[in-house]
Amino acid sequence: MRPTSLLAIASILPFGGASVFAEAAAKIEKPDFKQHVKPILEAACVHCHNDKSDKGGLNVTTLELTVKGGDNGTALVPGDPAKSPLYTTTVLAADEDAVMPPKKEGLLAPEQAEILKLWVQQGAAWPKDVKLEQTVRVSFEKHIQPILEENCLSCHNADKAKGDLNLATKKDAFTTGENAPTIIAFNSAKSSVYSLASLPADHDDLMPPAKSGGPLKKEQLDLLRGWIDQGAVWPEGVTLKAKEKKGPTTESLDNMELAKKIHDFIVQTSKEKAEGEMKAYDSKVPKTGIGYKMAAIKGGEFLMGSPDSEQGRKDDEGPQVKVKVKPFWMGVHEVTWDEYLPFMITDVGRNKNGSKQKPNPADGIADVISQPTTPYTEMSFGMGTDGYPAICMTQHAANKYCQWLSAQTGHFYRLPTEQEWEYAARAGTTTAFYWGNEAGQAKEYEWCYDNAPNFQYSQVGKKKANPWGLYDILGNVCEWTIDQYEPDYYKNLAALGDKSVGFYVKSKKPYPQTARGGSYDDDAIGLRAAVRRGSNPDWKQQDPQLPKSIWYLTDAKFLGFRIVRPLEIPSAEEMFHYWNNGVEKE
Known part of the structure; x- marks a missing residue:
């Protein structure tokens, strides 16, 4: 990440060129902060430079913080545009590395930059009671x-x-x-x-x-x-033509009928019937030939949650409860970009719900599964894709990947329940971490804030495996489960008694969903096996779409997933609910 990006004014529009308000802007001799400057900054800056996401140490939500600046010094010198990067970076040549916003994000319109210049030149008047908040950038x-x-x-x-x-x-x-x-x-x-x-x-x-x-x-x-x-920017040379109003989107074929077809394929294909027949196996994604490994996890009983005495313990980690878990296979590694990208990026026209715009009668069962729409930016954010964990997907997207893989392989894959995840992460141990209670030893086993190269994720499988052969289970990136997050999860689980076997919390609202494990962005203490976290809208804060995407969490660079395959094949109805768990839209 370039330090200068911290001074970026993300473009209101994803293109450059002069705007339609050229004449109007020319008449604005004294820009008013609330009417003219505030909309530009809120739509263009605040998503990267706020109280929660101060890239490069820069927060532009108040005048005081903007003048204070970030890692490269002040962003604003009232009265002097030439010394204010808030303005000067916007008027650099399009091919300049330091131009803000970068060409790939869309250059700021000249009139927008001129308004910023005039405002700074005239003293950068900014009412003390006004704190900026992010608004959607309109294209x-x-x-x-x-x-x-x-x-x-x-x-x-x-x-x-x-x-x-x-x-x-x-x-x-x-x-x-x-x-x-x-x-x-x-x-x-x-x-x-x-x-x-x-x-x-x-x-x-x-x-x-x-x-x-x-x-x-x-x-x-x-x-x-x-x-x-935000200025009514209308790019030069664009002439509008009347078009027929779009009707309802294509009816999705990703329905219960499809789940039944996949179920029949799985029943015919899966051979293992008893725990004794389970073995670890290597497999490939049929459509791509990309390999993945599955570890066999025997069923058993364990104490879920953390004791009151555990260092770093939070209230949502208890009270501890005994849980029985049925046998399953689990991915040896977190799902990598090599596996996930062919599912995420296709050359197929898709509706926002991921259904094909032009379904083909010859489509196979894997071809009609809803898949992500094309992302607006490169979703690894430059951290690497060859052997690195896939990140930033919603729980819904991870669920649909499991369905897509199931339809190709004839094995039923889904996200793990919280019970399964913690059972596998502990791997028969009863300590805070599978190696013991010492957080200081984390660097030998997992990637966390203390040892993550360049403060980002690493290729999977580069550290030690836990006793059951699972790599990166407590670190690198945290991982989705199938459950809706509940602070009183353990208390409610204890009340279920024997009915808790195979239990998961079905989603009734968009947030929060449960992710488990630590990440490269967490201190070692945050890698404990009992750590839980619930998703929230901030995880897609930078998503520019209205409504926001059901596929991407643009601000959850610390989040990925791994798959499980239960020995016991569920009904088609149960499969459908696993793959379509949760509330897609906010």
């Missing part, structure tokens, strides 16, 4: 253009300009119409393109009218308002 081409082309252009174009309004070009969109000005950069309240669209559904002036498909959805209105308030 014209990705978010606004489809809204206008599908809802407005059929009536407001050069050939059919109802109300004298033509929205096809940036010049006409800003200047024409009986209710002109239709768009005022940084002022959605006075922009009729937004104010008329946000009228009640039964209002006579609603645009688009109800008979033409109005009103717009709340998400569309939020995007339209955000775009205007």
